[in-house]
Amino acid sequence: xxxxxxxxxxxxxxxxxxxxxxxxxxxxxxxxxxxxxxxxxxxxxxxxxxxxxxxxxxxxxxxxxxxxxxxxxxxxxxxxxxxxxxxxxxxxxxxxxxxxxxxxxx
Amino acid sequence: xxxxxxxxxxxxxxxxxxxxxxxxxxxxxxxxxxxxxxxxxxxxxxxxxxxxxxxxxxxxxxxxxxxxxxxxxxxxxxxxxxxxxxxxxxxxxxxxxxxxxxxxxxxxxxxxxxxxxxxxxxxxxx
Numbered sequence: 672x673x674x675x676x677x678x679x680x681x682x683x684x685x686x687x688x689x690x691x692x693x694x695x696x697x698x699x700x701x702x703x704x705x706x707x708x709x710x711x712x713x714x715x716x717x718x719x720x721x722x723x724x725x726x727x728x729x730x731x732x733x734x735x736x737x738x739x740x741x742x743x744x745x746x747x748x749x750x751x752x753x754x755x756x757x758x759x760x761x762x763x764x765x766x767x768x769x770x771x772x773x774x775x776x777x
Numbered sequence: 778x779x780x781x782x783x784x785x786x787x788x789x790x791x792x793x794x795x796x797x798x799x800x801x802x803x804x805x806x807x808x809x810x811x812x813x814x815x816x817x818x819x820x821x822x823x824x825x826x827x828x829x830x831x832x833x834x835x836x837x838x839x840x841x842x843x844x845x846x847x848x849x850x851x852x853x854x855x856x857x858x859x860x861x862x863x864x865x866x867x868x869x870x871x872x873x874x875x876x877x878x879x880x881x882x883x884x885x886x887x888x889x890x891x892x893x894x895x896x897x898x899x900x901x902x903x
Contacts, residue, residue, distance in 0.1 A: 672839065701886050702886050702887055702889075704889040704890070706822070706890070708822075713872060713893040713894065713895055713896060714822065714872070714890075714893055715893070716889060716890060716891045719879070719889040719891070720879070720887060720889070723879070725891065755821075757821060757822050759822075759824075759889070759890070760886070761885050761886040761888065762886075764836045764885070765824065765836060765838060765839075766812070766824035766827065766836075766888075767824065768814075768821060768822040768823060768824060769821070770821045771821040771822070
């Protein structure tokens with residue numbers, strides 16, 4: 672079965688750029704979506720089809736996908752961006768989520 | 778606005794059965810793929826199942842195949858998940874979500890989960 676791998680944690684200072692990676696076999700040939708989940712809340716879509724931001728998601732969120740790695744980049748990271756982030760892709764009639772990355776804004 | 782409200786989560790014994798419901802409003806339910814996604818306590822997201830608008834297409838995670846059945850009632854704007862032969866590892870918050878594509882004639886890989894409910898907790902324990 673297809674697997675997506677994320678680093679368990681990423682730390683960033685306020686105002687700096689955070690990059691969260693998601694790795695999978697030939698992931699660049701698929702579309703990746705990203706979800707933000709704050710403690711005690713439901714997930715929120717922050718990026719879809721690799722690079723598209725849903726309405727209401729700040730421009731500081733951007734995405735890319737090439738080769739075996741998709742990346743969610745948060746520029747000018749703010750304290751409210753501290754959350755768990757999950758990547759997701761489709762393979763062989765199944766949806767797959769990465770294990771999640773806890774973003775800490777120090 | 779889009780609302781998804783899950784219900785039916787309770788404490789159930791191993792081997793038992795449960796039916797979850799998701800009441801949808803604020804969008805044309807009968808036009809959308811719908812999905813169930815779960816999250817075990819302190820763990821990550823795990824996709825469970827999705828269903829096409831007509832019900833002709835259904836897909837399941839290997840971990841629930843043969844035990845869980847997704848269904849929908851478009852007249853009542855409702856999605857369901859029948860869960861049988863429950864195991865301790867099925868303990869999780871179960872989320873209902875819309876599975877959407879922004880284009881026409883979408884390839885399955887183009888879909889994403891854009892609206893989520895608040896979830897309902899299923900606990901499987903003796």
